[in-house]
Amino acid sequence: MKNHLSRFSGAIGLVILILVWTGSAFALSDAYKNNIYSPGLLKPVDSVLKVKVGGPAPDFTLPAVNGKRVSLSQFRGKKNVVLSFVPAAWTPVCSDQWPGYNMIQDIFDDHDAVLLGITVDNIPTLYSWTNQMGQLWFPVLSDFWPHGKVARTYGILRSDGVAERALFVIDKKGIIRYIDVHNINQRPPLEALVDELDKLR
Amino acid sequence: MKKIVILSIVSVLLALWTGTLAAAPPKVGGPLSDITLSAPKDSGDKDYLGWGWGNSFKIPEIKAPYVLIEIFSMYCPYCQGEAPNVNKLYAKIQANPKLKDKIRLIGIGVGNTAFEVNTFRTRYKIPFPLFPDADYVIHKQVGEVRTPYFIGVKINADGTTRILYSQLGVLGDVDQFLTQFTSLTDLK
Structure with missing residues (x-):
């Protein structure tokens, strides 16, 4: 009897959690219409960082949606770099985050910083997805093959093969100055990133 | 006994669930949800809204018979693209002596x-007041609509409200929109 009850209430609880989650509100823009897939509520963080604040940012070279290849080291001595890893194209929170950054190129410019957007999706998927965001001023890079190699190097590849929602601020010397491996279900507030960029001055 | 226990659990869980449900989208002819907004800091915003309240206020307290509300997000590409058009609408309203003191425009x-x-306001030089809804409280009250979404409201003398306009998507031609909106009011 007790077992039945606890199983029953557990099931009801789960159903409610799912119903509450489906009411959650990201990627609301009519730009996406009904093309956003909701993965449901996920484990907030599902990886272990392999880099740390104060340490060097591992270099990488990845293909960009615009057909070029971009290396982290090409900015060494020239620009601060913000890496914005997002889990996957066509999912709720990710579809919001970059359009927000797209609006504030001036803030990045003021801090002598470039933004690199990275996911583990392939280039055609990223092309279609980012086209819905308008013209992005920053490169979008594909960490698709070898799958999630850069995300794994940084220690932010989740057990299901997508990246965490993570921000890295890297100074001109290539040193990591800020890491936010954010709850994958939520969008990092803009002010937190801007505060960290302010500290680079 | 078993049935009573199960029924109690279901009732409690159901009550919790319905408590988190969003309201229906704003329906023309119906009243606006009971939205509470934090007081604006900007004195120009206060003047525009007819400031006379404390730290927070409700839509019917705005000193104008009609309020047009844009539900938007800084993170929404369509809202970004629409911002100059909504600024144009504001300018048209302010330039029209018949409408200037009758329609107030706010964004949430x-x-x-x-x-x-x-x-968002700085980037697009938005002249009318914008309010944050960081925890989606208001968003739930307006039925979790997609963005941008425009709600036109009549504020009655007794403080009640009636929704005149409720539409998802961009405004399109602002002259046409304004003609359409005013035709729903007594400002024609």
């Missing part, structure tokens, strides 16, 4: 912090 940034709303 769903899921946006105050910083994010201000960033």
